[in-house]
Structure formats: structure tokens, C-alpha cells
Amino acid sequence: MIRMTDVFKEYANGTKALKGVTFELNTGEFAFLVGPSGSGKSTIIRLLIGEIAPSDGTVIVNGQDMDNIKMRKMPFLRRTVGVIFQDFRLIENKSVYENIAFAMRVIGASAKDIRQRVPYLLELVGLEFKAKAKPDELSGGEQQRVAVARALVNNPRLIIADEPTGNLDPARSLEILLLLKKINELGTTVLVVTHEKPLVDQFSQRVIAIDGGRIISDGMDGYYNYESE
């Protein structure tokens, strides 16, 4: 599903963001990637969604080597990966329904499929009565649930959530993580990137900790050895 082998990343300004990162996330797994700001978490996300290429090492996502993928094939790979961001990234002038349906239109889904799939997902994330609302009419937690539904709409094999609770209060944060856990139980591989230690502590899951561009621990039961900010 995800395999990073001895990955280095140095940006044009000389910043060495990753210094030999190696980890693997297998099909059906749920894991947290944790670390303080500037530890390299965002660089890993950007490598996984093909925004940037590694300086050295290999990044494989859903069987595809990200360093060798052709630009025209990138959209098709992205369809197999659902991404959730801290700032939700919803299209402001589209309704909740349209924001989710849009991701299906992109892959050429039929109108009939869209009519069947979108209400199912709205129900899954508990927003069936907010289908016509615009993003700015929703709370932060609701907006993030729309983003989760959009990430799921094309049945991706992998969900990457980048600080999905960063803009939410503790109750809403837990709600979103429970939703992601539920999605994982339905068979989707999930990688949650966060720096919120108290939240991670509530789950008995694999935790990959990164600091200074290196993996400093990788284990089960929520253990990691750095202090949350």
C-alpha cells in the first residue's frame, strides 16, 4: 500500500526535510504518523500524493513508484488515494452534495451512480440533512466530515488524513478519528498524520513517530517518545 525506502528529500533552498525515512503500511492497516512541526510529516504527505519527488530513495503508493510515474498517469493514481486536509479544502460555491459528487464526476461516473453513492456517504458521515448547505454554513467538524465523504466517494484503497483535527475542538476531533477508524474497519487503509498526542493516546494503534526528518519510533499501542506541542 505504502512503502518508503531510505527516502531523502532536500528542497531547493537547501532544507533537508527527510534523512533516510523507511516505513511500510500494509493493506487494511490503520496508523498514525506523528511528530512536531517541521519534523517532515508534511513532506511525507506531499511525496505520497505526488506533489513532489524524493531526492533519493523510493516511494511506492498503491504499487506505483512515485518517482517514475508519468504526469499523465498521476490523476489516475490520485483516484486510488483519498486525501483529507486540516483546512478541509472544500469548494466554497458548491453545496455539500456537489462537493462530494464532483469527485465522482472527475472520474467519469454516471449520473445514476452519483445519485446512489453520494446519499450513502452523506449518511455514513451523518450529514444527510445538510446536502444542500454550502461549506460556510457548516461547522468545522461538519466541513471535515464532508471532506471525509469526498475522500471516500471513489472507494480509494488508501486514505491519507493530514492533520484532520487541526481546526476542531477535542470532541469533534475524536468524532472524526472514530469515523476514520470505522472506515478502516470497512477495509480501507488509513494513515492519519497529526501532532496531537492526547488524541493519539486514546487509540491503541500503530504509531510512526518522526522527528528531524528521521523515523524515531514505529510501534503499536500508541507509544511514541516525543512531547506533543
Next chain:
Amino acid sequence: MRVNRNRTFYYIKEGISSIFNHSLMSFASICIIVAFLIIMGSFILLAVNINAIIGELENDNIILAYIHENVPESEARAIEHTLRSIPNIASVVFIPREEAFENFMRRYDEEDRFADIDYTVFRHRYAIYVEDVALIEDTQQELRYIPELASNSANLAIAQTLVNIRNVVSWISIIIIAVLLAISLFIMSNTIKLATYERREEIAIMKMVGATNSFIRWPFIFEGFILGITGSLVAYLSIIGLYSLTAGWVLDFEAGFFQLVVFSNVSVPLFLLFTAIGFGVGVGGSVFALNRYLNV
């Protein structure tokens, strides 16, 4: 290529709704196209009218070809066919010596002074109209090979002046239109860049969920197309109105000294030009402005 009707409908719908969602930018884009096309159209119409006036003056610039005194009128008339076969000659008019005499008397209006002049002192002649004044000297050269012709004359200085004016007007028109086109493309592309910048988040989201470049591009292309064509139609209708106002003003002011070229003579090429520029600027500007956001 298979055309997906649902998808095409989606592109058009998105293009149209985007125009209304970004109404200020859409309005600005249309205004720029309209302003540019009105200015360019005005220059084109000015150039067309100047060319028409020069064309009329050129028509008055004729070659007079004189027949030898010993050639009888019937033979003189017979060479008309030969004259017509010479390149650059548009038409010829035979003027017998009697008519030439009458024209002379009429022109000077001093019959007493020329009362003792007999019309036989005048030669039969041809008034020769040329197609291109710039080639008038070559045509005169050709005429020298016809034995029945004694000599010919043309006002080369006027001909050359007309040619020079026409060339200068053509060059100035081309330069002004090219400069206007470049300015318009620059402004239009920046306007669309600004509009696209406003929507870079939207484009980034599209890329993130796996949209291909063409899926992202088509709604923008339709949007640019609609804005471009709307701008060109508004400009065309404005030009019709402005031109008819100007034509009316010229008619009143100049009291028939000269008339503007009838608009219907230039309406089709002008319409096609406006539409082509509207299309090119709208669609081309969209594609150009989008490219920087698609390489992710």
C-alpha cells in the same frame, strides 16, 4: 474520438455557472474585449475609408494615349481590343478629336480666344484607366509598342503620391492593429490570470481528487469562449451604431463631398474578424493562464 454527452453538458454548465460565480471578473473580461475590438474596428473602418477615398482619386488618374494624325478614326477605334489586352489596364474609353475639342473648350471657357482653332488640330485619343496606379509607368511603356499611338501621358507625380499615401496608411493601420492586439492579449491574459489565481484553490482541489488536465481545462475554455464571443458581439453591435452615427454626421457636415463606405460592404469580414479575435483571446487566454496551475 468518443464524445461523452454528460461530460460535455457538465463542462458547459460549469463554464456558464463560473461566469456568474465570478461576475466581476467576467464583466471586466468582456469590457476589455469590447473596448479593444471597438478601438481596433474603428481603425480598420478608418483605413477602409481612406483606402476607398484614395481608390476614387486613383480612378481619376488616367493615361491619355494619343493616336497619330494620319490614322483614320475607324482604325483608331479598332485598337481598343489591343489596348484592353495589356496587363493592368482596367478599361479604355475612345475620345474622338471632336469630343476632345469640346472638352477643351468647356474646360477653359474662353471660346473667343480659341475661336479660330479647328477641331482637326486635336488628335483622337484614348482615356485609359489602370487597375494599379503603382504600375502606371510599366503600362505606359507597354503602350509605346503600339504603332498607332503617337504618345501617351499620365501625371506620374500624382500617381506616385497616391501610392505613397496608400502605403503609409496601410502600414500605419497594420502597426496600430498589431500594437492594439498585443496590448489586448496582454491585458486579457492578465485578467484571466487574475481570475484563475482567484480559483487556484479550486484547481488544486480538482487535481487532488484526480481530475485530468483536460477535465479542469474544458470548463475554463467554455467560459473563455462565452466571454470572448459575448464581447465580440457587443463590440460588433456597438461598431454598427457608432459607424451609422459617424456616417450621418459626415453626410451632414461634408454635404456630399464624400461618403463613408457602406457598412454592409465590410460587415461580413468585420464580423468574422471580431468573432475570431473574441474566440482567440477568450479561449487562448484561458488556456495560457491555466497552464501554470496544471503542472502539479
